[in-house]
Amino acid sequence: MIGCHLSRIQVCSIAPAMLITFTFSQHVYANTDFEQCVSQLQVKAKQHGISQATIDTTVANLSFVPRVIELDQQQPEFTTTFKDYYEKRVTDWRVKEGRKLFATHRQLLNKLTQQYGVPGQYVIAFWGLETNYGSYKGKMSVLNSLATLACDPRRSEYFTQELMQALTLKERYQFSDDQMVGSWAGAMGHTQFMPTNYLKYAVDGDGDGKADLWNSTADALTSAANFLQHLGWQATERWGREVLLPDNYDFAHLGKNAAQPLSQWAKLNIKQVNGQPLPTPDMNAALYVPAGHTGPAFLGYENFNVIMRWNRSEFYAIAVGKLADQINGATGIVKSIPAHRRLNRATVTELQQKLNDAGFEVGKPDGIWGSNSVAGLQAYQRQQGLIADGYPDQTTFDKLGIKINGLPQQ
Known part of the structure; x- marks a missing residue:
């Protein structure tokens, strides 16, 4: 799962009542320290047991991919x-x-x-x-993507470890750099395994030794x-x-x-x-x-x-x-799946704020519909005599005095 669909990134979270679709705003990321970071990655690779040959031919030549940062920093709209x-x-x-x-x-x-x-x-x-x-299966260089994310301070430790595991995979199975393609977050193959899971759970099912x-x-x-x-x-x-x-x-x-x-x-x-x-x-x-x-x-x-x-x-x-x-x-x-309006982030944020103001604490309003928001809305609906399914429908918005801003029903 990319984000939460193509890679098994454990820090991702998807709301139970709504899945977030991302619309990108341009994110300018200038990593002037990428070359220095790559030098540090070479040291870490050596400590991790990666051969000097792989360090010299692969790690030293890792490239920064701006698109990876853009995708990683995306905000839900x-x-x-x-x-x-x-x-x-x-x-x-x-x-x-x-x-x-x-x-x-x-x-x-x-x-x-x-x-x-x-x-x-x-x-x-x-x-x-x-x-x-x-x-x-994805077309982005797994090694370059992981290096880019490893050199971004937001989740550097996690992606540095995944990069080390990817390098271990490369050496264990003699994969070429060009063969190791996948999602922007480093997930690989038919079943989109991250490198750590690849090493732990991948099995030679056809008996060819790899x-x-x-x-x-x-x-x-x-x-x-x-x-x-x-x-x-x-x-x-x-x-x-x-x-x-x-x-x-x-x-x-x-x-x-x-x-x-x-x-x-x-x-x-x-x-x-x-x-x-x-x-x-x-x-x-x-x-x-x-x-x-x-x-x-x-x-x-x-x-x-x-x-x-x-x-x-x-x-x-x-x-x-x-x-x-x-x-x-x-x-x-x-049962037929009803069409509902797609909500923009501002509307969800307003809903969360209204629930907080009414005494139904859902946490800091951030426009992301999670389990706390569902629980708070369900409690509000129950108090108001509405069907308490925790789903933000038109009746709930009307009750809270919120005008829905969003995309047409689908």
Whole structure:
């Protein structure tokens, strides 16, 4: 995930009710100390055990990439809706292609399920969302991108470590500098692993003695299954499911911090999307309504949390789960996803300030819709007798006296 889609950068955060889409403002970054930084990186590479030959031919020739800084420093201007996010990612083509690849690689995927406990449709779904089944793995120099970020003080320590790991990868597998391309943040290959995760979890799936996530589909899919197992994948559970809420549901239990046993959800009259009673094995689940109470509702099981350890976005986790379901022959989302207006940052900031002023503390207004904002809005909605789904809909804005500034509904 780039930002939060193509790289596994642990510091990124995506709001549970809205995913942020970034519109760039020009960021002028003049790093007059880049050459000095590269000299320091050569010393660190030596300390890390990188050979002098690699230091002389690769590290000494690292280049500053202004575009990387621009992308890293981007500021969110507009939210994007669940409808827009989902429908751009879980497309008919991606489902059809996923089914085709599921059949093509069935023997390997069956082996991975036996070895790692991860059903093949999930491995294919991650592949589809990360790089469109390998059709776009990124084109930026991983080494130059990581060096650029390592020399930027904002997250220098993290990216310096990733650069050292990338150099270790280069030497271990004899990758050329030109071969090591990926996202602006340094994520690589079919499944977009950062260098640290590449070293920890990449597996030689085709038996050629090298874990090559760029050129070997077997290596990439095997590595994805291995990574998911280490993230805690539960072999006997699915990711979750779409559910039907009763008309009088009060949303007292909402989000990952309000998980409870399936038996409790059944007592609240939560049903399968086909209207049948909810199965009640001994499992916990959390409720998610990514488009508010007028849209589809989902119960996320433990594997939903595992998906979010890969990418900390509820939108992404639902997309992976539903794409996997459809690759395996199931239907898509049953309940229509409503169109909502994309909000600009100023409107979200005003909403946060209004909630603070009303005594519903959401933290410093910053225009980024996170879990504190959801909780504060939900408390406000409950006090005002509104449906307390934590989603900023038109009724909520009207109640707070906020004029919505944003893009048309989608």
